[in-house]
Amino acid sequence: MNSVYPFNYNGDLKGPIVGEVTLYCTISLGIFFSMPLFISYKFLDKYVKKLAIEEPLEMLVLSTTNPAHSLGEFTSFLEYYLNKKEQLKVCINSYIITKMPYLYGLIEQFIPENKRLIIEGYKVYNFKSIIFRRNHHFVFLKNWNTFSFVTSDNILHFNDLQRAKELYVVNCTRIFEKTKEIYETHRHKYRLSDSIMMIKTSKEKFSVTIHRAISYPEERILNKFTKKGIKVVEVSQFNDIFEYICTVYHAKNIIFSYGGPMCTNRFFCNSNANIIVLANTHYKHEYEHNNSGKEYWHIRHAMLAPVKSQHFILDFDNELNDTNIQQIFALLN
Numbered sequence: 001m002n003s004v005y006p007f008n009y010n011g012d013l014k015g016p017i018v019g020e021v022t023l024y025c026t027i028s029l030g031i032f033f034s035m036p037l038f039i040s041y042k043f044l045d046k047y048v049k050k051l052a053i054e055e056p057l058e059m060l061v062l063s064t065t066n067p068a069h070s071l072g073e074f075t076s077f078l079e080y081y082l083n084k085k086e087q088l089k090v091c092i093n094s095y096i097i098t099k100m101p102y103l104y105g106l107i108e109q110f111i112p113e114n115k116r117l118i119i120e121g122y123k124v125y126n127f128k129s130i131i132f133r134r135n136h137h138f139v140f141l142k143n144w145n146t147f148s149f150v151t152s153d154n155i156l157h158f159n160d161l162q163r164a165k166e167l168y169v170v171n172c173t174r175i176f177e178k179t180k181e182i183y184e185t186h187r188h189k190y191r192l193s194d195s196i197m198m199i200k201t202s203k204e205k206f207s208v209t210i211h212r213a214i215s216y217p218e219e220r221i222l223n224k225f226t227k228k229g230i231k232v233v234e235v236s237q238f239n240d241i242f243e244y245i246c247t248v249y250h251a252k253n254i255i256f257s258y259g260g261p262m263c264t265n266r267f268f269c270n271s272n273a274n275i276i277v278l279a280n281t282h283y284k285h286e287y288e289h290n291n292s293g294k295e296y297w298h299i300r301h302a303m304l305a306p307v308k309s310q311h312f313i314l315d316f317d318n319e320l321n322d323t324n325i326q327q328i329f330a331l332l333n
Contacts, residue, residue, distance in 0.1 A: 037064045037208055039095055039121075041132075056129040057091040057117060060107075065099040066208050068263035069137055074103065075267075076135035076170045078110055087115065091130065094120045100206075105241030109178055139170045144300040155327070156296060156312040158304065162271050165306035175267050176306075183249040186242040192250040193231035195332065198265065199257035199278060205236050207260075212282040214257055215319040228329055230255070244268075253332050258283040258303070258312075266305035273307040274333045278316040287314065309333075 039062060060077055062070040081087060090111050097104045097118070108116075119125055141147070141164060150157045165176060200207050203216040217232075225232055230253070238244040248254065248268040256262040258279040269275065279287050279299075290297050299312055311331045317324055 037066055039063055039065065039093065051123060052126045052128075053091075053117075054128050056088055056131075057127065058088045058131045058133075059091045060093075060096075061132055061135060062093075062096055063137065065095060066260065067100050067103055067206075068260045070096070070100060070103055071106075071264055071267070072139040072170070073135040073137060074107060075139055075172055075175055077133060078174060079171050080133055080135075082110070082174070088131070089115050089117050091117050091119055094118055102235070102238065102241045102244050105244075106175075106178075109182070109241070110174070136170050138302065139168050139172065140301050141304055142167050142169055144297070144304070145295065147300050147304060149296070149300075151294075153327075154314045155331075156299065156314065158310045158312075160308065161304055161310060162306050162308070164304050165271075172267060179245055179249055179268050182242055182245045187246045187250060190243055190246050192246060193229075194251060195228070195230040195253040196247060196251045197225060197230050197232045197255035198235065198248070198261055199255065200259060200261050201234070204234055209259070212259060212280075213318075214278065214280050214316075217320040221320050221322075221325065224325060228332070230332075235261075255328060258287065262303050262305075266303070269305050269307050271306055271308065273305075274331075275305060275307055275310040276328055276331045277303065277310065277312045278328075279312050279314045280316045280318050282318055284315065287312075 041059070041061065058081060060074070062073050064070055064073075081090070092104075092107070096107070147158060147161065147164070165172070200209075200213045201216040202210060202213045204210070204213065207213055222232055233247060235244070238247070245268050248265050249270050251273060252270070253274050253276070254265075254269060255276045255278065256265060258277055262275075262277050287296060287298050296312075303312075304310060313324070313327050313331075316327075
């Protein structure tokens with residue numbers, strides 16, 4: 001029977017955090033894509049007499065094509081890997097490149113080409129020695145309950161969140177420093193806007209949970225954002241990670257939707273930014289989870305960015321309309 005590697009997020013999580021496989025010629029490894037989200041690392045019963053890799057490797061185990069979670073897993077891996085005395089070549093599966101091109105662009109900034117080995121999904125490889133690590137699947141805030149908020153008209157208001165940068169469960173300093181470096185090096189290449197909206201819509205081709213998206217807005221609604229000086233951007237429109245990061249880091253007002261857009265981009269925002277989060281009702285079961293005391297655990301645990309101010313418009317419609325966009329405009333700096 002084929003067995004899923006025990007460090008997988010969607011597999012058996014028992015066992016050590018780091019393990020080395022040295023069963024060359026008896027164990028073969030295949031990497032498979034389980035629609036719509038998960039990447040499975042499977043040991044196969046029978047040795048396959050091809051695609052043998054002799055050199056010892058580290059496997060970058062990203063268990064999902066959800067960029068919010070995979071960015072967390074990569075950040076977790078990065079701290080472990082760069083702190084090692086000897087850094088082996090890193091084995092990276094091709095799904096990361098095709099399904100999450102911007103994340104792979106970020107990976108390239110930390111792991112040089114001569115330290116990367118790309119293997120293809122749905123092929124089976126035999127390794128002489130390969131190290132797996134079960135990375136943190138989610139980068140959450142420690143001491144989340146120390147971040148206070150004020151509630152008015154079903155909107156949560158947070159201020160002075162910059163200290164969050166030091167309180168993530170994984171050390172994210174390298175990511176924050178690289179973000180600033182990319183901005184300072186590449187910002188002159190782009191026409192950047194002080195106010196942007198980057199939300200998950202039904203049109204976004206890189207979305208992995210499209211059923212939770214906000215309906216793509218009508219042209220007349222988009223025109224109202226333009227008149228307010230807000231540039232509406234889609235993740236898939238960027239040429240590379242440099243344009244992506246420069247666009248987010250430059251903005252002083254940013255409108256994100258709940259879930260992936262907020263969770264992923266919290267690492268790329270300027271510390272002086274004002275963020276407005278559209279907590280649309282497709283995510284209500286998340287932000288209301290374990291919330292009998294109205295502490296909004298999930299918001300404070302998972303969605304806060306190290307910025308000047310952040311506002312969560314709760315129970316936001318799953319569409320942009322004439323009424324709810326006024327809520328957004330009222331929160332702009």
